[in-house]
Amino acid sequence: xxxxxxxxxxxxxxxxxxxxxxxxxxxxxxxxxxxxxxxxxxxxxxxxxxxxxxxxxxxxxxxxxxxxxxxxxxxxxxxxxxxxxxxxxxxxxxxxxxxxxxxxxxxxxxxxxxxxxxxxxxxxxxxxxxxxxxxxxxxxxxxxxxxxxxxxxxxxxxxxxxxxxxxxxxxxxxxxxxxxxxxxxxxxxxxxxxxxxxxxxxxxxxxxxxxxxxxxxxxxxxxxxxxxxxxxxxxxxxxxxxxxxxxxxxxxxxxxxxxxxxxxxxxxxxxxxxxxxxxxxxxxxxxxxxxxxxxxxxxx
Numbered sequence: 290x291x292x293x294x295x296x297x298x299x300x301x302x303x304x305x306x307x308x309x310x311x312x313x314x315x316x317x318x319x320x321x322x323x324x325x326x327x328x329x330x331x332x333x334x335x336x337x338x339x340x341x342x343x344x345x346x347x348x349x350x351x352x353x354x355x356x357x358x359x360x361x362x363x364x365x366x367x368x369x370x371x372x373x374x375x376x377x378x379x380x381x382x383x384x385x386x387x388x389x390x391x392x393x394x395x396x397x398x399x400x401x402x403x404x405x406x407x408x409x410x411x412x413x414x415x416x417x418x419x420x421x422x423x424x425x426x427x428x429x430x431x432x433x434x435x436x437x438x439x440x441x442x443x444x445x446x447x448x449x450x451x452x453x454x455x456x457x458x459x460x461x462x463x464x465x466x467x468x469x470x471x472x473x474x475x476x477x478x479x480x481x482x483x484x485x486x487x488x489x490x491x492x493x494x495x496x497x498x499x500x501x502x503x504x505x506x507x508x509x510x511x512x513x514x515x516x517x518x519x520x521x522x523x524x525x526x527x528x529x530x531x532x533x534x535x536x537x538x539x540x541x542x543x544x545x546x547x548x549x550x551x552x553x554x555x556x557x558x559x560x561x562x563x564x565x566x567x568x569x570x571x572x573x574x575x576x577x578x579x580x581x582x583x584x585x586x587x588x589x
Contacts, residue, residue, distance in 0.1 A: 346458035355552035360545030372561035376409035
């Protein structure tokens, strides 16, 4: 596979990361809710987080702003709004600030800023004028979750599920399912009085509980995590007096360095409207791969 194709595959991961940083690791299944419910009588933090999960999950939309670092691969800032009332939709502006992804974009003539639009069945990324000059004047790449799942190996279906079900309350669900959560105190976040909760999540264990992967798929996913050096994540959330999530952080280690995500949430219930890019200004990721394979003439 030629370098340009590799860059486009890497971009799909990067744009996906911008959205999935809105949620914590783990699947979208409701098993974590039932586990939390069973423990609600045992600890005050669990009962409080169940209320936060319900209120935040039912808010349907919010503005988001945050930063994400994934080892040496990328550092980014993202801001925009998402709606999760019927699947995930929304738009984020993404600014790649460091790592190999930012370097690659600079080499291609981009300033590292792009817009991403998310839909129930996939997402689109505006690659800018530099890309358009190499793609017949088309600025947007369309990514189908189905296509990306096929390219992602045994864990492709899990990635597809997470992308289609990313919601702010996933971070709360992760803490509930982990069985390791504590109240860390009262703090002000951007002028808002909040309660801080903290816990540690075993990524592979939580995924096994909350996903529909079969034994072979789960084993392959665990190997991917092991190869990346990811084992546990520390998840912290801050919630306001209305049981709405205000801030979430995730911290962990990868073989390539630090895994760190911070997201702020505001303006719950905000109206989110997103349109698909014009077909005349778009190219499908799957079509790009076919074109690349054809141009390479079978070369590696």
